[in-house]
Amino acid sequence: MMNYKSGLKKGSPINKAGSFLLKMSVAWLLMLTLFLQPGYAQGLAAQSNEGPYRKGMVVCATPNASQVGIDILKKGGNAVDAAVAVQFALEVTHPEAGNIGGGGFMVYRSASGETNTLDFREKAPAMASENMYLDSAGNVIPDMSLYTHQASGVPGSVDGMVEAHRKFGKLKWTDLVQPAIDLAHNGFKISKRLASALNEERNGFIKLNPGKTYLLKEGGWHEGDLLVQEDLAKTLALIRDKGRDGFYSGVVADQLVEEMKNGKGIITKSDLENYHSVWRKAITGNYKDYKIITMPPPSSGGVALLQLLQSVENYPLHQWGHNQDSTVQLMVEAERRVYADRSKYLGDPDFYKVPVDSLLNPAYNKMRMSSFNWNAATPSASIQPGAFVGYESDQTTHYSIVDSEGNAVSITTTLNDSFGSKIFVGGAGFLLNNEMDDFSSKPGVPNMFGLVGGKANSIQPGKRMLSSMTPTIIEKDGKLFMVVGTPGGATIITSVFQTILNVIDFGQAMQQAVDAKRFHHQWLPDEVAVEKGAMENAEKSRLQQKGYKIIDRGSIGRVDAILITPQGFYEGGADPRGDDTKLGY
Numbered sequence: 321m322m323n324y325k326s327g328l329k330k331g332s333p334i335n336k337a338g339s340f341l342l343k344m345s346v347a348w349l350l351m352l353t354l355f356l357q358p359g360y361a362q363g364l365a366a367q368s369n370e371g372p373y374r375k376g377m378v379v380c381a382t383p384n385a386s387q388v389g390i391d392i393l394k395k396g397g398n399a400v401d402a403a404v405a406v407q408f409a410l411e412v413t414h415p416e417a418g419n420i421g422g423g424g425f426m427v428y429r430s431a432s433g434e435t436n437t438l439d440f441r442e443k444a445p446a447m448a449s450e451n452m453y454l455d456s457a458g459n460v461i462p463d464m465s466l467y468t469h470q471a472s473g474v475p476g477s478v479d480g481m482v483e484a485h486r487k488f489g490k491l492k493w494t495d496l497v498q499p500a501i502d503l504a505h506n507g508f509k510i511s512k513r514l515a516s517a518l519n520e521e522r523n524g525f526i527k528l529n530p531g532k533t534y535l536l537k538e539g540g541w542h543e544g545d546l547l548v549q550e551d552l553a554k555t556l557a558l559i560r561d562k563g564r565d566g567f568y569s570g571v572v573a574d575q576l577v578e579e580m581k582n583g584k585g586i587i588t589k590s591d592l593e594n595y596h597s598v599w600r601k602a603i604t605g606n607y608k609d610y611k612i613i614t615m616p617p618p619s620s621g622g623v624a625l626l627q628l629l630q631s632v633e634n635y636p637l638h639q640w641g642h643n644q645d646s647t648v649q650l651m652v653e654a655e656r657r658v659y660a661d662r663s664k665y666l667g668d669p670d671f672y673k674v675p676v677d678s679l680l681n682p683a684y685n686k687m688r689m690s691s692f693n694w695n696a697a698t699p700s701a702s703i704q705p706g707a708f709v710g711y712e713s714d715q716t717t718h719y720s721i722v723d724s725e726g727n728a729v730s731i732t733t734t735l736n737d738s739f740g741s742k743i744f745v746g747g748a749g750f751l752l753n754n755e756m757d758d759f760s761s762k763p764g765v766p767n768m769f770g771l772v773g774g775k776a777n778s779i780q781p782g783k784r785m786l787s788s789m790t791p792t793i794i795e796k797d798g799k800l801f802m803v804v805g806t807p808g809g810a811t812i813i814t815s816v817f818q819t820i821l822n823v824i825d826f827g828q829a830m831q832q833a834v835d836a837k838r839f840h841h842q843w844l845p846d847e848v849a850v851e852k853g854a855m856e857n858a859e860k861s862r863l864q865q866k867g868y869k870i871i872d873r874g875s876i877g878r879v880d881a882i883l884i885t886p887q888g889f890y891e892g893g894a895d896p897r898g899d900d901t902k903l904g905y
């Protein structure tokens with residue numbers, strides 16, 4: 321500072337420029353300090369050079385589906401119209417997660433603050449039974465709940481879209497389904513990622529679909545190849561023309577039931593006719609100055625997310641820093657306890673009394689964290705699901721959309737595994753889910769995500785299997801603040817948790833918060849899964865010395881989110897781990 325001053329004559333042009341620069345630097349420093357305070361993320365977001373967009377934004381798993389969604393918004397459709405169109409476009413362009421053969425959840429917030437959630441999760445068929453995946457010795461039959469015709473729950477997505485549109489839609493249904501039909505009929509150029517996913521599944525498709533040729537290509541798929549899906553286009557045309565009846569009765573229902581008969585599956589016509597999605601009251605909670613609006617059971621996601629936020633709220637995460645050892649340690653210990661609770665208490669509320677109020681009691685979560693010791697990892701073996709003082713008496717994908725009025729939709733849907741059961745409905749061209757694996761086939765035996773469960777999530781006819789999907793909307797000062805969610809099985813909850821903290825506590829802009837490397841702990845197995853680059857080696861070894869088992873793993877989650885800046889601009893975060901695309905206008 322001294323040198324700078326002494327070397328220049330007062331009043332010289334250079335000095336004037338220098339003093340201007342000095343003032344600017346001080347101003348920038350002040351602004352930076354301000355923006356780096358927790359809660360000022362909106363300010364940082366406004367600094368980003370995206371957009372500016374304030375009329376509408378769609379963030380989803382493929383560029384084609386994002387384009388479909390933004391086109392609907394530009395034509396005057398609202399966020400729900402765009403969601404319906406995106407949902408069907410993803411069926412065509414994102415076959416890994418579908419999803420007319422699957423199900424999902426929607427969290428909705430209107431521009432005026434009205435909230436609602438729609439549960440279009442799959443249901444166990446009427447012929448399902450508690451021990452259906454066990455052999456005569458009572459052991460789980462490997463892969464039966466995953467890659468057989470009996471692995472599928474009754475699909476819910478088509479009913480969900482019809483219901484969402486009936487309640488909130490503005491544009492004509494047929495106009496919302498048509499873009500997907502065009503994509504299936506005319507084809508679309510596949511990405512490198514989809515080409516390699518399809519090539520990887522080739523043997524599975526052949527083995528599980530004798531005589532069928534869906535998604536196969538002689539010589540393998542390459543980036544830029546055109547993928548045409550004629551049977552799927554016909555199915556979508558029936559849904560366009562007949563709505564719910566185009567799927568749950570008539571030709572498609574016949575095809576699905578025929579497929580079941582051919583493969584010893586148990587979904588019947590009456591299962592299809594009886595499927596109905598359910599409007600459920602959103603669960604809400606506060607985190608600092610923010611109101612979290614999220615999915616109730618049969619998702620475990622909303623309850624677990626609110627428990628996690630309560631568990632870390634009173635600690636100075638911002639001061640410790642993003643992905644620093646203290647931050648990671650605290651979050652992991654919270655995750656350990658919350659996933660233990662998930663294993664015992666979460667299930668379909670229509671069949672099991674889920675103690676939501678007890679789990680979301682701040683005193684309960686504080687008590688759970690009281691056994692946490694900074695000097696050493698708490699072994700998961702020593703943590704059991706909590707006991708309440710008062711038990712109250714009585715390959716997934718996500719998209720986030722905001723329209724010009726400020727209506728917001730957060731939807732996560734799933735087939736469960738990538739490409740679901742990998743079994744196509746012959747003649748109808750779509751894949752079936754293997755969501756039955758999300759039930760607990762046997763108490764204490766882990767499912768494909770390593771998650772364990774018990775009675776709350778046991779198989780019963782007509783019951784919905786527990787999910788981790790966590791579509792979430794956040795308000796600040798009564799205004800829309802963020803729309804967020806992700807696929808990723810058991811890691812969904814912790815990915816959403818981290819993304820929210822990244823913005824609120826660590827002051828990251830939306831894209832930065834989505835890009836940031838992630839880690840995950842789920843009680844059992846007792847290990848911290850860490851994305852490459854998530855933590856410095858020094859941070860890792862400090863945790864290892866305390867007894868944490870750290871394992872490296874591939875990408876965790878694919879978060880697609882939208883942040884609303886204080887100026888009302890929409891700032892997207894599309895996950896670079898996939899082909900995820902944000903489009904605004």
Ligand code: GLY
Pocket residue numbers: 716734735736737755758786787788789809810
């Ligand atoms: N199928 C993954 C989930 O719903 O959590």
